[in-house]
Amino acid sequence: xxxxxxxxxxxxxxxxxxxxxxxxxxxxxxxxxxxxxxxxxxxxxxxxxxxxxxxxxxxxxxxxxxxxxxxxxxxxxxxxxxxxxxxxxxxxxxxxxxxxxxxxxxxxxxxxxxxxxxxxxxxxxxxxxxxxxxxxxxxxxxxxxxxxxxxxxxxxxxxxxxxxxxxxxxxxxxxxxxxxxxxxxxxxxxxxxxxxxxxxxxxxxxxxxxxxxxxxxxxxxxxxxxxxxxxxxxxxxxxxxxxxxxxxxxxxxxxxxxxxxxxxxxxxxxxxxx
Amino acid sequence: xxxxxxxxxxxxxxxxxxxxxxxxxxxxxxxxxxxxxxxxxxxxxxxxxxxxxxxxxxxxxxxxxxxxxxxxxxxxxxxxxxxxxxxxxxxxxxxxxxxxxxxxxxxxxxxxxxxxxxxxxxxxxxxxxxxxxxxxxxxxxxxxxxxxxxxxxxxxxxxxxxxxxxxxxxxxxxxxxxxxxxxxxxxxxxxxxxxxxxxxxxxxxxxxxxxxxxxxxxxxxxxxxxxxxxxxxxxxxxxxxxxxxxxxxxxxxxxxxxxxxxxxxxxxxxxxxxxxxxxxxxxxxxxxxxxxxxxxxxxxxxxxxxx
Numbered sequence: 001x002x003x004x005x006x007x008x009x010x011x012x013x014x015x016x017x018x019x020x021x022x023x024x025x026x027x028x029x030x031x032x033x034x035x036x037x038x039x040x041x042x043x044x045x046x047x048x049x050x051x052x053x054x055x056x057x058x059x060x061x062x063x064x065x066x067x068x069x070x071x072x073x074x075x076x077x078x079x080x081x082x083x084x085x086x087x088x089x090x091x092x093x094x095x096x097x098x099x100x101x102x103x104x105x106x107x108x109x110x111x112x113x114x115x116x117x118x119x120x121x122x123x124x125x126x127x128x129x130x131x132x133x134x135x136x137x138x139x140x141x142x143x144x145x146x147x148x149x150x151x152x153x154x155x156x157x158x159x160x161x162x163x164x165x166x167x168x169x170x171x172x173x174x175x176x177x178x179x180x181x182x183x184x185x186x187x188x189x190x191x192x193x194x195x196x197x198x199x200x201x202x203x204x205x206x207x208x209x210x211x212x213x214x215x216x217x218x219x220x221x222x223x224x225x226x227x228x229x230x231x232x233x234x235x236x237x238x239x240x241x242x243x244x245x246x247x248x249x250x251x252x253x254x255x256x257x258x259x260x261x262x263x264x265x266x267x268x269x270x271x272x273x274x
Numbered sequence: 275x276x277x278x279x280x281x282x283x284x285x286x287x288x289x290x291x292x293x294x295x296x297x298x299x300x301x302x303x304x305x306x307x308x309x310x311x312x313x314x315x316x317x318x319x320x321x322x323x324x325x326x327x328x329x330x331x332x333x334x335x336x337x338x339x340x341x342x343x344x345x346x347x348x349x350x351x352x353x354x355x356x357x358x359x360x361x362x363x364x365x366x367x368x369x370x371x372x373x374x375x376x377x378x379x380x381x382x383x384x385x386x387x388x389x390x391x392x393x394x395x396x397x398x399x400x401x402x403x404x405x406x407x408x409x410x411x412x413x414x415x416x417x418x419x420x421x422x423x424x425x426x427x428x429x430x431x432x433x434x435x436x437x438x439x440x441x442x443x444x445x446x447x448x449x450x451x452x453x454x455x456x457x458x459x460x461x462x463x464x465x466x467x468x469x470x471x472x473x474x475x476x477x478x479x480x481x482x483x484x485x486x487x488x489x490x491x492x493x494x495x496x497x498x499x500x501x502x503x504x505x506x507x508x509x510x511x512x513x514x515x516x517x518x519x520x521x522x523x524x525x526x527x528x529x530x531x532x533x534x535x536x537x538x539x540x541x542x543x544x545x546x547x548x549x550x551x552x553x554x555x556x557x558x559x560x561x562x563x564x565x566x567x568x569x570x571x572x573x574x575x576x577x578x579x580x581x
Contacts, residue, residue: 008490012383019380020399023462026414027402029424033417044417044424086309093305100299105306112317114567116519118540119560122547123323124316126334146316149309178302207407209522214548225407225522232413232526239417250410257405261398 027247034059034244041239052240059245062235067220068227069252071137072206075223078141079205083148084198088190090149091156092182096168106157112150117210120147125214139215140223144208148201159193160186199260206253224249321564327557334553345558355559358530358537359566361449362518365538368453369460369517374509376457377464382498384465385472397469401462408459412526415455416442419527442528448535455523460516464509471505472498507578511571518567539563 029044035051036042038058059065093099094106124143125134133139163186171181205223212226219230228249235242328345332338349355380400387393403411418424419441426438441451475497483493521540524530530537530545539559546556 012386016380016383016396019376019461020396022458023400023403025424026411026418026458029418030414041422043422044427046427083309086312090306090309093302097302097305098299099302099306102302102306105310108318109310109313111568112313114515114571115317115321115564116515116540116560116567118519118521118543119324119564120317120320122327122543122553122556122560123320125547127320127323142312143316146312146314149313149317153309203405207409209407209409209525210544213525214544225409228407228409228413229526232409239420239422242413243417246410246413250406253405253407254402257402258398261401 030243030247033239034247036240038240039238055240055244056248059241059248062241063227063231063245063248064220065245065248068222068224068249071221071227072224075137075140075144076202076205078137079144079148080198080201083145083152083201084194086145087149087152087197088156088187088194090153091158092160092186092190094153095157095160096163096182096186097178106153109150109153112147113154115147115150117147121210121214124211128215135216135218135221137216137221140208140211143211143215144205148204152197152201155197156190156193159190163189199256202256203253224252321561324557324560324564327554328561330554332553333551334547335551338554341554345555346562348555349559349562354534354537355542357534358539358542358559359562361536362520362538362563362566364449365453365456365517365520366514368450369456369520370510370513372457373460373464373513374468374506376461377468377509378499378502380461380465381468381472382494384469397466399462400465403459403461404463408522409526411455411459412523415451415458415523416527419451442536443532445532445535448528448532452524452527452536455527456517456520459523460513463512467509468502468505471502475501504578507574510574514570514574515567518570519563539566 025045032045032047033042034055035053036046036048036055037050037052038055042048094102099105120143128134128139128143133142167185167189168181171185176184207225208223209225209229212222213229216222216226219227222230228246231245231249232242235245327338329341329343330338331341331344349359380396384393384396387396420426421438421440425441429435429438439447441447444451479497479501480493483497488496519540520538521544524536524538524541525544528536530541540563543556543560543563546552546559
């Protein structure tokens with residue numbers, strides 16, 4: 001009994017450590033490579049005898065990171081507040097108000113939940129071209145708001161379906177109209193739902209690759225992921241610089257995740273399961 | 275003026291209320307309008323355009339000529355298009371089956387641990403790949419698989435020199451190699467979601483199983499697995515969409531090569547429109563891909579709803 005218990009614990013720890021190693025090793029390999037001598041071809045995972053921390057500074061200027069982070073921030077600011085606000089309003093209405101054709105509207109939105117971005121990229125390109133928006137950040141922001149909307153509405157509707165009907169009734173008795181009921185009662189109670197949605201949309205915008213690749217030529221007007229793709233195209237052969245640049249680019253996503261990981265995972269679970 | 279007012283006196287409490295209800299009813303549309311409007315303009319309308327384009331032959335600049343069903347027939351007859359769809363299904367093994375399977379193992383192991391530093395670290399570390407841009411996953415693994423990369427370094431270290439190769443350039447191994455990147459990205463998502471699901475299973479069920487003398491394995495099949503039905507549906511749905519509609523990782527790592535060994539519909543659509551100007555053909559494949567995802571996802575969702 002005890003020996004089998006010990007054996008099980010050893011296997012368990014061993015397998016978990018192996019999976020963790022699998023998750024982290026590609027990043028460690030990038031890290032040691034980023035510290036190798038510039039222009040050299042190091043081996044996969046070798047701590048350099050004299051680490052070149054300066055590579056990160058070189059990568060910073062080579063990829064024009066300040067412009068790239070600035071651009072991504074603008075795109076995120078354009079996408080996230082607008083999408084969260086629109087999705088919250090629509091989700092609330094579909095769950096709590098009697099929207100005419102509400103079922104049909106929600107059904108159409110559900111179709112968008114599974115639509116691959118690639119299925120739309122061709123017409124989006126020509127439409128944005130005729131709007132004269134190709135090459136501008138709006139060409140990323142506007143379609144992204146539309147593309148993220150189904151998930152946002154789905155998420156917020158699920159939250160508001162669970163809202164206590166007694167609260168709405170009580171507010172009605174007190175003479176509050178739909179807007180006041182929403183603003184004073186339901187919105188504050190939905191803070192965890194829409195803030196989790198905002199974090200998910202931040203990641204989705206920050207990490208978006210296809211739209212910037214196709215719709216914006218200038219890498220400094222793209223998202224971080226779009227800029228990283230261009231950086232790989234330009235410095236693909238300089239593995240040291242490429243690894244240093246990639247690590248710099250993924251650092252903000254990583255930091256945001258580590259700070260919010262507790263709330264983030266909890267919220268993700270709640271939303272995904274409704 | 276006095277007569278109507280006295281006549282309406284009886285109904286007064288009713289009429290304005292009914293009007294107010296009806297007004298509020300229609301004004302509810304205003305709440306939905308901005309979000310649905312953006313969705314209609316940037317998703318629904320382009321989707322219909324894709325359907326329309328798919329029946330034309332168009333280079334994106336000149337006039338479009340009607341092509342009947344040619345673009346649609348090509349999907350089933352042109353080997354490179356057909357293979358791209360096949361590859362998408364092979365990727366499901368790597369994006370869905372392996373991460374869900376390994377995720378179940380990892381989640382049930384983490385559940386057994388006492389809450390503490392190790393279980394938290396395991397959860398966080400496994401989830402990290404999911405939050406990074408897929409572009410970064412592509413770059414990291416392109417380096418892992420290169421001639422000087424870690425995979426070959428390990429093979430050389432254990433004396434398997436004859437098996438080293440440039441993995442992503444190898445006709446046999448390129449597709450599984452790309453698939454492993456999918457396992458890397460999806461494993462943490464599945465583990466964390468399943469772990470949350472296990473946390474919600476009634477502990478009394480585990481106790482009952484133990485009283486019945488169930489071992490770890492039979493406990494897993496009798497209690498854990500049935501209790502995770504909804505979580506499993508979410509994991510499978512999310513990862514299957516990611517597999518069938520994969521783009522970023524493959525565009526960065528192989529661009530569909532060597533030859534067409536790792537070509538998938540997403541990359542093919544991009545190439546057809548933006549590199550080869552076959553807009554009609556790209557659109558047919560795009561509509562086909564969207565429909566394919568729906569057809570695969572629908573029964574899984576049904577399964578999740580049944581009790």
